[in-house]
Amino acid sequence: MTNIVKIVSEKELHTIMEYYEKQGALLAKLPPGALFSAKVNNVTITGYRSKKVMFQGQYATQEANKFQFQDAPVTKAKKQVKKQKHDLPPQFQTLSVIGSDEVGTGDYFGPFIVASAFCASDKLPYLASLGVKDSKQLSDDTIIKLARTLTKEIPYSLLVVPNEKYNALHEKGMNQVKLKAILHNQALYLTREKIKPQSYDAILIDQFVKKETYFSYINKETHQVKERVYFATKGESRHLAVACASIIARAAFLQRMDQLSKQLGITLPKGAGKNVDQVASHIIRAHGEKTLRQYAKIHFANTEKAKQL
Ligand code: MG
Numbered sequence: 001m002t003n004i005v006k007i008v009s010e011k012e013l014h015t016i017m018e019y020y021e022k023q024g025a026l027l028a029k030l031p032p033g034a035l036f037s038a039k040v041n042n043v044t045i046t047g048y049r050s051k052k053v054m055f056q057g058q059y060a061t062q063e064a065n066k067f068q069f070q071d072a073p074v075t076k077a078k079k080q081v082k083k084q085k086h087d088l089p090p091q092f093q094t095l096s097v098i099g100s101d102e103v104g105t106g107d108y109f110g111p112f113i114v115a116s117a118f119c120a121s122d123k124l125p126y127l128a129s130l131g132v133k134d135s136k137q138l139s140d141d142t143i144i145k146l147a148r149t150l151t152k153e154i155p156y157s158l159l160v161v162p163n164e165k166y167n168a169l170h171e172k173g174m175n176q177v178k179l180k181a182i183l184h185n186q187a188l189y190l191t192r193e194k195i196k197p198q199s200y201d202a203i204l205i206d207q208f209v210k211k212e213t214y215f216s217y218i219n220k221e222t223h224q225v226k227e228r229v230y231f232a233t234k235g236e237s238r239h240l241a242v243a244c245a246s247i248i249a250r251a252a253f254l255q256r257m258d259q260l261s262k263q264l265g266i267t268l269p270k271g272a273g274k275n276v277d278q279v280a281s282h283i284i285r286a287h288g289e290k291t292l293r294q295y296a297k298i299h300f301a302n303t304e305k306a307k308q309l
Pocket of ligand 1: 101102206207
């Protein structure tokens with residue numbers, strides 16, 4: 001996420017507020033010390049009584065550049081820069097990027113899924129106009145609709161590990177983080193092959209492990225994607241490619257959860273909470289433990305809890 005801070009005059013502060021007021025973009029809720037807060041094009045603009053205006057979001061620079069400030073220097077918020085632990089190239093959100101993300105690692109029921117997607121820089125405005133953003137901020141219906149469009153519009157790869165396979169791998173000693181690394185690498189490789197002869201500026205992996213560990217986990221793989229690979233937490237907000245990958249992965253997860261629920265005739269809950277234990281216990285009683293293996297990640301503590309119920 002880009003953060004732009006401008007120090008403005010009293011007059012400028014009011015001019016900016018009026019500009020967003022006219023667009024009907026002002027928000028009702030204000031952070032402490034703020035005179036106004038507005039949201040347009042996924043950019044949040046906050047004007048403080050201290051005559052500071054902050055532009056936050058992927059297109060913060062573009063939004064800030066709509067105004068001509070007297071004291072022009074654009075300063076990045078120091079605190080935010082410090083918080084973001086990454087070494088992404090400048091103007092990262094405008095580059096052509098292959099992004100990857102995974103779904104289902106925290107869910108007892110359902111498969112483990114990794115997706116990667118390529119967003120060429122010239123497609124970014126279009127993708128942003130579709131409303132592509134962090135899948136955690138989107139409803140399930142929106143995710144499915146968006147994924148339908150994205151899978152037609154951009155190159156992507158989707159890897160699904162069904163529960164039976166996942167359980168077998170885990171029993172063979174494969175830890176979940178290593179499995180993640182291997183699948184991210186594979187998904188990235190497949191997308192990279194798909195877009196050839198076109199190239200990419202960077203690859204962004206939504207960070208789940210230290211860079212060194214990631215590369216050590218994939219060092220026995222036949223195809224290792226290592227060129228221009230970056231890691232960052234909150235990857236979805238750093239480049240639309242990760243947001244697209246997360247939407248595609250999430251939609252696939254939702255569809256599979258739906259199929260599995262239909263097969264069993266019971267709605268499988270997401271996550272790993274108490275309701276999950278109850279449904280697991282029901283499956284054991286109705287179909288036996290063997291069946292559970294086809295629907296759940298059985299190394300989770302939920303299995304033991306379900307048996308005790
Ligand atoms: Mg992630």
